[in-house]
Each structure stands twice: as C-alpha cells, then as structure tokens.
Amino acid sequence: MVSTIERRLAKELDVPVQRIAAAIVLLDEGATVPFIARYRKEITGGLDDSQLRNLQERLIYLRELEQRRQIVIDSINAQNRMTPELLAAIHQAGDKSSLEDIYLPYRPKRRTKARLAVEAGLLELADNLISNPELDAEAEAVKYIRPPFTTDEGDNPGVADVRAALDGARQILVERFSEEAGLLGMLREFMHEHGVIVSSVIEGKEHEGLRFSDYFDYEESVSTIASHRVLALLRGRREEILTVRIRLDSEPDRPRWDDPFNPCESRIASYFAIANRHRESDKWLMDTVRWSWRTRIMPHLETELMADLRETAEAEAINVFAKNLKALLLAAPAGPKVTMGLDPGIRTGVKVAVVDKTGKVLDTATVYPHPPRNDWQGAIETLFGLVGKYGIELIAVGNGTASRETDRLAKELIALCKDRKIDKIVVSEAGASVYSASEYASRELPDMDVTLRGAVSIARRLQDPLAELVKIEPKSIGVGQYQHDVAQSKLGRSLDATVEDCVNAVGVDVNTASVPLLTRVSGLTEGIAGNIVHYRDRNGRFASRADLRLIPRLGEKTFEQAAGFLRITGGDNPLDASAVHPESYPLVEKILDDLGVGIETVIGNRELLKKIKPEKYVSEQFGLPTITDILKELEKPGRDPRPEFVSAHFKEGVEGISDLKSGMILEGVVTNVTAFGAFVDIGVHQDGLVHISELSEKYVSDPHQIVKSGQIVRVRVLDVDIKRQRIALSMVLDKGKGSDNAVLKAVGRKDKPVGKRQVTHESAGNAMAEAFAKLHGKL
Structure with missing residues (x-):
C-alpha cells in the first residue's frame, strides 16, 4: 500500500x-x-x-x-x-x-492570564461582548466582580473591579484570536508578501560595528532579501551591533496606538466580524484587535518569519558551500608525476617537500630566499639539487604569503634546468595547515615536522586534489559563505554528502588509496577502510575485487555497496579497473561469448561495441539502463570524469596589488563563488571580486551559472583600493562587445561564451562596495 x-x-x-x-x-x-x-x-x-x-x-x-x-x-x-x-x-x-x-x-498550557480569567468566570463576559457589541462593556463587567479564590490548580486573584473584569475578558479574546489556525495562515502569508526587514545600529555601537555600516539604517522586503544579507543582519544582531525587526510595508516605522488599522489588524477584525459602528462595545473590541496584533500575533509571526528567513538563508549558504566544494574536489588532477611542493613563507622560510608519482614523500627541506636571510642563491642550489636527484616534473607553489616571490624562485629554477621539462603551478593551500596539525597527518607522517607537512599536502593536491582534500575537514577548506553562521549539523551532512558523491563519481584505486579516501567510498566505514589498508600493507596489492571479501568486517552487503567504486588496475580481471559492478560480470561474459572474443578485444573497441544490441540482453535482473551503462564503461573503462589539467598563467611583473592598473586584462583562478559574485586569484596575494553584475553582459541570477571554484578566467581590472586592499574585477572584457572570451575552456584554452550583464537596482559601484563589505567585514 x-x-x-x-x-x-x-x-x-x-x-x-x-x-x-x-x-x-x-x-x-x-x-x-x-x-x-x-x-x-x-x-x-x-x-x-x-x-x-x-x-x-x-x-x-x-x-x-x-x-x-x-x-x-x-x-x-x-x-x-x-x-x-x-x-x-x-x-x-x-x-x-x-x-x-x-x-x-x-496545547497544554501553564496558567496564563487568559486561563485565570476563564477560571474566574470571565469567558461568558468575553463571549457576550463579541457576540453583542450593543452591550455596555462596563455595565456588563460589574456582574463578574468576585473575590480571590482557590482551585485545584492553585490560587486565583478573582476579579477585583470593572477594569480587572474587562482586562480578563480581553486576555481571553487575545488568546482566541492568536490561536485561530485559519487566521494565522492568512496573516503569515500576508506578512511574507508585505513584510519589510528593518535594521538600525544600537546607539554607541557605531565605531565598534563599523563592518556592519551598510546596515546601520537599512530596510528591504522580506520576499526579496538575499540570503547573504539575512545572515549578515542576524550576525549583527547576535553581536549586539544592530537591532533587527520586521514591520509591514504599509505601516509607519513607529506606529501610534490611534493610527488607522493596518491591513493585518483589519483582517483580524473582519475574521471575527468586528467593526466600529459606534456601538457601546465597538471601541473596546477594536482595541482588543489591536492589542492582539501588537502583543501576540505580530511578535509570534515576526519570530517565525525570522526563523524561516534564517532557515532559507542557511540552506542557500550551505548549497553555495557544497557547489564550491564539489568544484574543488573535482578539479583536474595533474596526474602521477614526481612533484615538488613549496609552502611559501618569509621569516620562517619556504618549506619544501618532494613526493613520488604515488604521493610518497621522498625528501624535505627548508630554504630562506626571502627577508630577513635573503639566501636566494642558497635556495636555488638546494632546489636544483633536489630536481637532479629525484627527476622532478612538477612544482606546486602554495598561494599564501610570499607566493609570487616563491613563484619567481621556481621560475628561475626551471630556467636553470634546461634539459628537463618542468611545469610550475600555483595551487590553493586552503586547509593545508589544518591537515598538518591533524591526527591523521601525525599518523601518516609521524616523524615529520608539522611545518613541513603543509608542503607535502600542497604537492599531493596538485597530483590529485580529490585524494588529498578528503583528508581535511570540509569546513576547513575555505570555500564557504557564512559557514560559521549556519546550522553546523546541516552543513556537515551536506558537505559529507558532497564529498561522498565526488569520491564515488571518480572511483578509488584500492591499492593506493588512503584511509580517509576509502572511508568516503559507498558502504565503507573508517574501520573497514583501515582494515583494507592494513591488509594491503601486510599482504601486498589486491589482485582482484574478489580479494576484498577477505577483509575483516567487509560482509556481502558492504561488498555490494562498495565494489563498483573500487578500482584494481593491472589485476587479474580488466573489469576490476572499471565501473562495471561485479554483479554484472556474468552479463559481460554472456556478451563476450556471443561475440566470440575475449575481454581484452572488447575494451576500448568502439566499433565492436556499437554492433551490440542492448535490448537483446534485457532480463529480469538487468534492465536497459544497466546494460547501456556497461557498454559505455567498456568503451572507456575507468574513465575519470574530471577535466583535463590546465593551469593559469599570472602576468609577469604583476606581483602585488600596487602593480595593478585599471583596465588591465589578467588571467586568474576562481577561488570562491558566493551569492553576490566570485573571488579570483590573479597572483597578487589578495583575491579580487567580480561582482554578480560584472560576471556577464546578460542577466545572472546565480553566479554558479557562469563560474565555479578552480575555473580559469580572464578578468579586467575595474578599480584598485590599495589602502583597503580591495580589487574590483570584471569578466566583461570589452564593454559593449560581451564577455565571450572571459571563461577559458580547460582544453585548448579556447573562448567560451557566457551570459548577459545583470541589470540591478543599484549601481555597480555600490554593489561592489557592499560585496567587499561582506568579505572584509567577515560577514
């Protein structure tokens, strides 16, 4: 059923x-x-x-x-x-x-004022006045005066006088009005459509809360406010810099008691057939409506609406984080090459690590080319010796402090190695320090100084970003927006799901994968992943997927969930290196029998695979989608869905923010995408901002439609504020001609058209300033 x-x-x-x-x-x-x-x-x-x-x-x-x-x-x-x-x-x-x-x-309630009034017999008075406004309220109230008394629930103050009787009757009606489900639903919908969120600075907090200055006197419609502004307002309120509230768009900022009814008060009155027809109790009933709205219903709906705004904003912020994380994890790997990682530093020196094609550490060093030691020549000699000793093919330079100076060091080194082809790439070092101090790093590299582990991580993440970044807590990778302002449990679930999807989309080599990487494979726990690595270390390489059944605690259910995502290259069965699940091997064998050839003949043979009719093999166990997937996999077994590796080329002579000039066209790497734009590393130690209005000439509702983290783009410098370390960029390279060449394809660096410039209600300058305030104010 x-x-x-x-x-x-x-x-x-x-x-x-x-x-x-x-x-x-x-x-x-x-x-x-x-x-x-x-x-x-x-x-x-x-x-x-x-x-x-x-x-x-x-x-x-x-x-x-x-x-x-x-x-x-x-x-x-x-x-x-x-x-x-x-x-x-x-x-x-x-x-x-x-x-x-x-x-x-x-709902079971404590003894509210309304409950006490009901106990005192005032329910009848409330019902009489609302059903017959012709009655004189005060004259009716006299009938209900009574002294204090005691009930099974406790003492009751009774009804001391006419005023107490009318106050009690009002409390009963206020509770009734505020608990009417149909009315609340109608008012909630109206508030969402016509509510305005308003903020102002708390007196005396102007200097302390300067980073919230955009919101010192601010208002925006509840139905249109962007998620990042909601989170900024809530943070300002939490830090006791701002007062934040919601009011109706048709109401003055501070309504008076004798103002005409607002639309919500009118709806309450209409719902209960209350109107001012100058009858004896009309004014009392109208005041009761206003009392209900201002003291009960509006505060309740405001709290609820703020909670809804926060929940929606959190969901969007988490979604942005997940998209950026996915782009970073699925960035193109440089591949299995001997790599030197350089973790730049000035006073403490440049940390150096050399890893082999599998990521195994071969050597480490520390050089001091920058002030105060300025041992440039000594650094070159040390690095040159490592190149000759290990045959280095790639140099990964972290993008932190002294990155461009260290990049120049690497360039000079490459020039000296004329007989070798060495590439250098600047890579993000976000999270490297977190990995260095982690428990896993201390187990993986137990005898290595913490400061050198970062260089190892930088080298490995160039070889395979996914395999290295899974070792780092996703929240620490630094591609989120307001990540500390959202529900951490929801954020954690979303990021874990993103990592899981990415790892399983790529697949994992069971003979080289680390415990953190294996832990993210479908069906595997950290304990089972540890058992796999322990078995591999003790018994050598796995020869087939079937060998996985020998792993302690890896039962049939776990094998079913995990096997298709675990790869074994160079093993007994070529299918073990593909995404074909072992449960489908009998089907592949049937296809091979019909063809009269071996698996080696079929794999990669597009022409032969085209001759196979998938419909012929449909059965109760295998449907057409599975058979189609198998044939695609046989055509390109173990295909990596990630793009081909390509790196950005930073402009020579542009190494610091002071080298930037308005109008410059530069190449850079997108480091973060937010709701209001994208941040781009152009090689000057300070990311520039491409506001959403400058991403394209066409309207852009979501920056992720145009760019993603790790993407290589060309940008035009709009404005440079050296004092505040702000760089405003545009992906509209030639105004009026569109931005068709702003986004570079991964292969061949060809032009790729993008969308139209967004039309906003504010000038690009103001929008850019607001976005920078979010960044630099750490909003």
Whole structure:
C-alpha cells in the first residue's frame, strides 16, 4: 500500500510513486545514494544523486511531520476534544507550521492570564461582548466582580473591579484570536508578501560595528532579501551591533496606538466580524484587535518569519558551500608525476617537500630566499639539487604569503634546468595547515615536522586534489559563505554528502588509496577502510575485487555497496579497473561469448561495441539502463570524469596589488563563488571580486551559472583600493562587445561564451562596495 509520504514525494519530485517507494526501500535497507544512483537505475527510474539527496532530506522531514501529527492527535484525543472536522484538518496540514497552528489552542498550557480569567468566570463576559457589541462593556463587567479564590490548580486573584473584569475578558479574546489556525495562515502569508526587514545600529555601537555600516539604517522586503544579507543582519544582531525587526510595508516605522488599522489588524477584525459602528462595545473590541496584533500575533509571526528567513538563508549558504566544494574536489588532477611542493613563507622560510608519482614523500627541506636571510642563491642550489636527484616534473607553489616571490624562485629554477621539462603551478593551500596539525597527518607522517607537512599536502593536491582534500575537514577548506553562521549539523551532512558523491563519481584505486579516501567510498566505514589498508600493507596489492571479501568486517552487503567504486588496475580481471559492478560480470561474459572474443578485444573497441544490441540482453535482473551503462564503461573503462589539467598563467611583473592598473586584462583562478559574485586569484596575494553584475553582459541570477571554484578566467581590472586592499574585477572584457572570451575552456584554452550583464537596482559601484563589505567585514 502506497503511503501518504510516498505520494507526496512523488508529486514533489515529479516521479512515479512506485519509483519513490522503491528508492525509499533501498535507502531504508542501508543502500547509499551513490550506489542507488549508479547501480539501481531500473528500480528508481534513473533518479540521479541530486534527486536522491533531495528525496532523502524530504523523507526525513515528512517522517518527522507524521510523527508529530500522531503526537498531536494523541494529545487532543486524551483531552476528549477531538472532532471529525478537527481530525480532517490535522491530516490535511501539509507542513509543521500549519500543524502547530491547528494544535495551538489544544496545547497544554501553564496558567496564563487568559486561563485565570476563564477560571474566574470571565469567558461568558468575553463571549457576550463579541457576540453583542450593543452591550455596555462596563455595565456588563460589574456582574463578574468576585473575590480571590482557590482551585485545584492553585490560587486565583478573582476579579477585583470593572477594569480587572474587562482586562480578563480581553486576555481571553487575545488568546482566541492568536490561536485561530485559519487566521494565522492568512496573516503569515500576508506578512511574507508585505513584510519589510528593518535594521538600525544600537546607539554607541557605531565605531565598534563599523563592518556592519551598510546596515546601520537599512530596510528591504522580506520576499526579496538575499540570503547573504539575512545572515549578515542576524550576525549583527547576535553581536549586539544592530537591532533587527520586521514591520509591514504599509505601516509607519513607529506606529501610534490611534493610527488607522493596518491591513493585518483589519483582517483580524473582519475574521471575527468586528467593526466600529459606534456601538457601546465597538471601541473596546477594536482595541482588543489591536492589542492582539501588537502583543501576540505580530511578535509570534515576526519570530517565525525570522526563523524561516534564517532557515532559507542557511540552506542557500550551505548549497553555495557544497557547489564550491564539489568544484574543488573535482578539479583536474595533474596526474602521477614526481612533484615538488613549496609552502611559501618569509621569516620562517619556504618549506619544501618532494613526493613520488604515488604521493610518497621522498625528501624535505627548508630554504630562506626571502627577508630577513635573503639566501636566494642558497635556495636555488638546494632546489636544483633536489630536481637532479629525484627527476622532478612538477612544482606546486602554495598561494599564501610570499607566493609570487616563491613563484619567481621556481621560475628561475626551471630556467636553470634546461634539459628537463618542468611545469610550475600555483595551487590553493586552503586547509593545508589544518591537515598538518591533524591526527591523521601525525599518523601518516609521524616523524615529520608539522611545518613541513603543509608542503607535502600542497604537492599531493596538485597530483590529485580529490585524494588529498578528503583528508581535511570540509569546513576547513575555505570555500564557504557564512559557514560559521549556519546550522553546523546541516552543513556537515551536506558537505559529507558532497564529498561522498565526488569520491564515488571518480572511483578509488584500492591499492593506493588512503584511509580517509576509502572511508568516503559507498558502504565503507573508517574501520573497514583501515582494515583494507592494513591488509594491503601486510599482504601486498589486491589482485582482484574478489580479494576484498577477505577483509575483516567487509560482509556481502558492504561488498555490494562498495565494489563498483573500487578500482584494481593491472589485476587479474580488466573489469576490476572499471565501473562495471561485479554483479554484472556474468552479463559481460554472456556478451563476450556471443561475440566470440575475449575481454581484452572488447575494451576500448568502439566499433565492436556499437554492433551490440542492448535490448537483446534485457532480463529480469538487468534492465536497459544497466546494460547501456556497461557498454559505455567498456568503451572507456575507468574513465575519470574530471577535466583535463590546465593551469593559469599570472602576468609577469604583476606581483602585488600596487602593480595593478585599471583596465588591465589578467588571467586568474576562481577561488570562491558566493551569492553576490566570485573571488579570483590573479597572483597578487589578495583575491579580487567580480561582482554578480560584472560576471556577464546578460542577466545572472546565480553566479554558479557562469563560474565555479578552480575555473580559469580572464578578468579586467575595474578599480584598485590599495589602502583597503580591495580589487574590483570584471569578466566583461570589452564593454559593449560581451564577455565571450572571459571563461577559458580547460582544453585548448579556447573562448567560451557566457551570459548577459545583470541589470540591478543599484549601481555597480555600490554593489561592489557592499560585496567587499561582506568579505572584509567577515560577514
């Protein structure tokens, strides 16, 4: 039987309900998203990893909603207050907010003022006044005066006088108005459409909170405010620099009590048929409406709306982080080459590490070419000796302090090695220091000084960014936006999922992979990954995937989940080096038997593979999607989905921010993409900002549509502020002619057209200044 959750997910994802139900079964059985996306396409109808992640998140939410729904039903039943209409409304509630609105009048409460008034007999007075405004409120109130008394729940102050009677009746109506589910839903929707978020600086905090100066006197529509501005406002409030609140767009900043009703107050009055027709109790009832709005409903909706804004902003910030992380992890690897890593430093020297083609450390050193020692020649001699000794093919220069000076050192070194082909590349060193001091680094490089481990990491991340970056906590890689302002558990889940998807998309060589890399493989835990490495160290290389069954704690279920993502090159079976799952080997053997050839003849033979009719091999076990995937894999077995390696070329003579001039066309690497633009390393120790309005001549709603982290781009210098260390860049290289050559293709460095310049409501200068404020104010 199809459940309500499955039907809802099917509608949301626009996928047949049977496919959703099947995917849920697989997830509940412990199958991972990469495994389901790759090897169970027939069952899910080809849902990709992104769709499956969304399904997984929504499944958690909807199951929590159903659990809460049952709790609400049980609570109301226990009070003997359930009705068929109420039960229907509970079942129809589509989200947690709607469900809580319905439950609000039935939620067990402490003894509120309204509760005390009901105990004192004032419910009748409240009902009489709202149902018959012709009554004189004060005259009616006299009838309900009574002395203090005691109930089973405790002492009650009674009703001392007319004022106390009317105050008690008002409290009853205020609670009634603020707990009416239909009304709350209507007011919530109106507030979302017509709310304005307003901020101002707390008196005396102007200097301390200078980095929040953009928000000292600020307002923007709730429905249009960008996520990064929401997080900036919330941080300013948390640091007690700003006051942040929400008001209606039609209301003055500080409304008075005798102002005309605002649209929400009018809706409350209309909902309960309250109007000022100059009857005896009309004014009292109108004041009660205003009291309800200002003291209960508006504060409740403001709190709720701020929470929704934060949740939405956090989700977008986490999504930005995940996109940037994915781009970084799937950056092109330089490949298995002997590499020298240079971790630049001035006073403490340049740390040097040489690693072989597999990343094994061959040698380390420290040279001091920069002030105060200025031992340039000594540094050259040391590095030259390492090149000759180990046959270095690549030099990786970290992009930190003294990067360009060290890059110049590497260039001079290469010029001396005329008989060798050596390339040098400046690479991001984000997270290298975190890795150096990590527990894993201390196990991997136990006898090495912490400062030298960073150079090892820099060298290895050039060889294979994915394999090295998985050793670092994703939050420490430095490609996030407001990462410390979002829910860390949600951020962690998202980043872990991103790393898992990337690792499994590429595949892992089981004979060379580290424990951190193996841990990210579908189905493997850190313990099993450790067992694999331990077995490999003790027994040598794995000859086949079947050997994995010998690993302690690696059972059949784990083997099923992991085997297809683990590669064994040069092993007994060529299929073990491909993404073909062992469960499909019998199918491949049948195809080979029909062809009358061996596997070596088929692999890579495009013409032969074209002759195979996939439909011929469809069976109950293997559907057309699986067979098609197998044939594609046989054509290019173990194909790496990452792009071909290419590096940026920084302009000679441009090494510091003072060397920049407006109008310069430079090449650089995108280091971070945010909601308001992209930061680009152009080799001057300070990333420049390409604001979203300068990414293209066409409208851009999301910078990720144009650029991604690690991408090589050409930019034009717009403005340089040396004092504040700000560089404004544009990817519109020639105004009026578009930016067709702004983004370089990875292969051949050919031009690639991009979109149109975004039209914004603010000038590019103001927009750029705001974006820089986000960066430099650490917002």
